[in-house]
Amino acid sequence: MLSAASGAVVLAAALDWTLREPPSRGHPVALFGRLVAPVDRRWQRPKFVGVAAAFALPLVAAGATAGVVGLAALVGSTAALVAAGFALFSTTSLRMLLDAAGGVVEDSDTDPETARRNLRALAGRDPTDLSSGELRSAAVESVAENLADGLVAPLLAFALLAPLSLPLAAAGAAWVKAVNTLDSMLGYRHKPVGWAPARLDDAVMWLPARLSAVLVAAAAGDVGALSRAREWARAPPSPNSGWPMATLAAVLDVRLDKPDVYVLNRNVALPTPADADYGIRVVAVAGGFAWGLALAATLLADRVPVVVLASEVAAWV
Structure with missing residues (x-):
């Protein structure tokens, strides 16, 4: 029988695959964005404001999530499972990402104007002058990068904290998603207030990005892609996003190119529609x-309670 944490993972995965996203009007990420918006302006001491926002705002999101799941737990274990599952669903995204990228690839040759318009939901770049191959490159880069940001990072936080408590696990996923959202809204070079959110996101995403690269290589059955990707992974300005993108470039043996910013796997061609679909x-x-690893981790935590793990580690040390 599944525990509440394992059941929450299953529920979140099922909701992601069937509903894709919570309703936009009440989406927790959209609500958090409204909380961040007033910070996005000129300040006399922008770095101080950025540090305060990076510290406080993700904690607000985490605290609210923990409170909701904790209140649900007072009703019963099933209510806690459902609340945690919806919380995890709201912090993760896979199916909508895949569908959006697939649409861009499908239209890249036959209707590039539509592809350019739809790319805006995937990638933060001006698509106006992108060729068909560059549109496909952007779609492939986006699915690789967002695998880490939109799925692996919140799942990892949830799985690591689930042995401690279900409200804490849901709060961890919400905190990671809030950090990533804060960076996506503020973390740009031309915004001094974004320095602290960007640095915090760099730290939080270090492990998820590299784990995502491993998952991409494993999914393709090409472990050697990791060593080939090492050569290009540091090309993007981000210290993390290059890892899953470069690994996917190695798997596909294609060039991924963000004009005037970076090139991955420079000496080969841009992806064809077949390459991008693959x-x-x-x-x-x-x-x-x-998703499977998160479920396995929560199931393992049920069999080996965290108190036992802690005592074993303490005895070993």
């Missing part, structure tokens, strides 16, 4: 692995 399928399998 890349999206690889990320889908990698995402399935991520």
Whole structure:
């Protein structure tokens, strides 16, 4: 029988695959965005404000999530499972990402204007002058990067904290998602207030990005892609996003190119529609692995309570 944490993982995965996203009007990430919006302006001491926002706002999101799941737990274990499952669902995204990327690839040759318009929901770049191959490159880059940001990172936080308590696990996933959202809204070079959110996101995403690269290589059955990707992974300005993107470039043996910013796997061609479709399928399998690992971790935690693990570690030390 599944525990509340394991059941929450299953529920969140099922909701992601069937509903794709919570309703936009009440989406917790959209609500958090409204909380962040007043910070996005000029300040006399922007770095101080950025540090305060990076510290406080994700904690607000985590505290609210923990409170909701904790109140549900007072009703019963089933209510706690449902609350935690919806919380985890609201912090993760895979199916909508895959569908959006697939649409861009499908239209890249036949209707590039539509592809350019739809790319805006996936990638933060100006699509106006992108060729068909560059549109496919952007879609492939986005699914690889967002595998880490939108799925692996919150799942990892949830799985690591689930042995302690269900409200804490849900809060961990919400905190990670809030950090990533704060960075996506503020963490740009031209926004001095974004320095602290960007640095915090860099620290939080260090492990999820590299774990995502491993999952991509495993999904493709090409472990050697990791060593080939090492050569290009540091090309993007981000210290993390290059790892899953470069690994997918190695798997596909294609060039991924963000004009005037970076090039991954420079000496080969941009992805064809078939290449891009295969890349999206690889990320889908990698995402399935991520959900499976999160479920396995919560099931293992049920069998080996955290108190036992802590005592064993203390005895070993």
